[in-house]
Each structure stands twice: as C-alpha cells, then as structure tokens.
Amino acid sequence: MQTNLKKIAARVRRDILLMSFRAQSAHTGGALSCVELMVALYFKILRVFPHKPDAPKRDRLVFSKAHDAKALYAVLAARGFFDPKILEGYEMNGGLLPGHATRHCVPGVEVTAGSLGHGLPMAVGMAYAGRVDRKNYRVFAILSDGECDEGSTWEAALLAGQHKLDNLVAIVDYNKLQGCGYTKDVLDLEPFAKKWLSFNWEAKEIDGHNFTQILKTLSQLPFKSGKPSVVIAHTIKGLGGAAKHVNQVSSQYKPPTSDEIEIAIRELTKI
Numbered sequence: 001m002q003t004n005l006k007k008i009a010a011r012v013r014r015d016i017l018l019m020s021f022r023a024q025s026a027h028t029g030g031a032l033s034c035v036e037l038m039v040a041l042y043f044k045i046l047r048v049f050p051h052k053p054d055a056p057k058r059d060r061l062v063f064s065k066a067h068d069a070k071a072l073y074a075v076l077a078a079r080g081f082f083d084p085k086i087l088e089g090y091e092m093n094g095g096l097l098p099g100h101a102t103r104h105c106v107p108g109v110e111v112t113a114g115s116l117g118h119g120l121p122m123a124v125g126m127a128y129a130g131r132v133d134r135k136n137y138r139v140f141a142i143l144s145d146g147e148c149d150e151g152s153t154w155e156a157a158l159l160a161g162q163h164k165l166d167n168l169v170a171i172v173d174y175n176k177l178q179g180c181g182y183t184k185d186v187l188d189l190e191p192f193a194k195k196w197l198s199f200n201w202e203a204k205e206i207d208g209h210n211f212t213q214i215l216k217t218l219s220q221l222p223f224k225s226g227k228p229s230v231v232i233a234h235t236i237k238g239l240g241g242a243a244k245h246v247n248q249v250s251s252q253y254k255p256p257t258s259d260e261i262e263i264a265i266r267e268l269t270k271i
C-alpha cells in the first residue's frame with residue numbers, strides 16, 4: 001500500500017516539476033513539500049467522489065497556500081478528477097489552470113485562494129455551516145507556515161476553538177521557509193504546537209513526508225471530541241526537485257532547468 005502511495009507521490013512530483021518547467025513558474029518548493037500530505041489525503045483519508053465532485057456529503061479541502069496550486073492540480077489529476085493532459089495548460093494562455101488555485105477552474109478545486117491567511121477563515125465558515133446544517137462532512141485546510149504569520153489565521157483559530165469545531169482539521173506544511181527567508185528569522189512561530197493548544201485546538205506533530213505517520217495520525221481525527229485538530233507537518237521545501245534549491249529560499253522562485261528536470265525525473269522514476 002505504501003509502495004503504491006510512494007509511486008503516486010513520485011508521479012505527482014514529476015508533474016509539478018514539468019508544470020513548473022513548461023510555464024517557467026515560481027512556487028515549486030512549496031508544491032513539492034506538501035506532496036505526501038496531499039497524496040495521503042486524496043487517496044486514503046478524504047471522502048471524495050472524482051466523478052461527482054460536488055456531492056454534498058464530500059469532505060471539503062481548502063488549499064489555502066494556493067500559490068502552490070501545482071500540488072493540488074497534480075493530485076486531483078492523479079485521483080481522476082480530470083484528464084492529466086489538462087496539466088499541460090498550467091499558466092498557459094488558453095489553459096484551464098491559473099497559477100493560484102481558483103474555485104471550479106477544474107473539478108475538485110473547492111475555493112479561490114492565494115491571498116495568504118484567508119484559507120482558515122473560509123474553512124472555519126464551512127465547518128460551522130456543516131455543524132448548523134447537521135451535515136457530517138469534514139473540512140480540511142492546508143496552510144503554509146508563512147501564512148501563520150497572518151492575524152486572520154489566528155482570528156479564525158480562535159473562532160474555531162470557541163465553537164468547538166471538531167469537524168475541522170488544519171494541516172500546516174511546516175517547511176520552515178517562506179517568501180524571503182526562514183520562518184524563524186522572519187517571524188518565529190515557536191512554540192507552535194503550544195499556540196494552537198492555547199487556542200483550544202488539539203495538536204499533533206509529524207514528519208510530513210512519512211506516509212505511515214501521516215496515515216496513522218489522520219486516522220485518529222478528531223484528536224479530541226469538541227476540539228478542532230491541527231497537524232503540524234514537518235516538511236522540506238523543494239524535496240525531490242533540483243538539489244541546489246532544497247531547503248533554500250530559491251526553491252520559492254526558481255523553476256527547474258532542463259538538466260535539473262532530467263536528473264530529478266530519473267531519480268523519481270526509480271521509486
């Protein structure tokens with residue numbers, strides 16, 4: 001089972017790198033850092049219906065770090081939401097896939113995002129609506145560490161704790177880097193888990209590239225009845241891409257060169 005997920009993750013990484021190369025786009029490192037989280041969610045955890053993407057009982061995933069949309073698009077394509085050939089139109093004139101994930105640009109994209117700090121507020125609203133409507137869908141929000149510098153994220157966290165939204169799960173792709181530097185130097189989040197706990201959330205920390213840990217943790221949701229859950233996933237920005245950009249600020253902006261793509265894809269093919 002894990003071998004299968006690892007192969008899917010390798011395919012998703014390849015698709016991210018190819019999208020990045022074709023469009024010469026930025027935001028490759030953060031797309032690569034959340035691959036295992038997104039694959040585990042879409043292939044094992046979320047209740048989704050690729051051929052009926054708007055089914056009312058589906059779980060909702062709010063991809064808040066929408067600049068990393070390549071990861072969302074590649075996973076949705078791999079899961080059968082749309083034809084993978086559509087990925088070739090990423091950031092192309094006439095293509096369907098904008099650089100920042102946009103609601104309904106293709107089936108499966110739940111929300112328009114990109115202005116960081118807005119995903120958790122939207123997810124809280126959706127989870128609250130589910131509670132009011134007595135629906136049992138769950139809402140997952142994928143956040144970046146950089147956007148946890150935003151006040152709106154913490155306002156939403158406060159509200160979710162107050163309303164005991166245990167149908168809500170935030171997953172932070174804690175790759176320790178943001179647009180202009182390392183998170184600890186720009187605006188340190190530590191002690192990170194303690195902050196969530198003090199906002200009445202239940203928190204768990206995992207290795208965000210380890211499928212065993214991801215699946216074990218996400219199968220325990222909600223971590224505590226009557227509390228929203230947060231998973232702080234320790235990840236590496238740029239993992240699986242060009243070696244010189246791994247865990248570097250450059251992974252935010254630099255697309256791979258043709259030589260780098262060849263090397264990376266050769267390695268990914270071995271998985």
Ligand SMILES: Cc1ncc(C[n+]2csc(CCOP(=O)(O)OP(=O)(O)O)c2C)c(N)n1
Pocket residue numbers: 029030031065067068114115116117144145146147173175177178179180237252
């Ligand atoms: C409110 C807001 N400010 C600035 C930006 C520009 N921006 C795009 S990506 C990014 C930083 C990326 O770092 P992080 O948020 O940690 O994401 P990841 O490393 O997971 O890609 C910034 C500042 C934005 N999208 N939204």
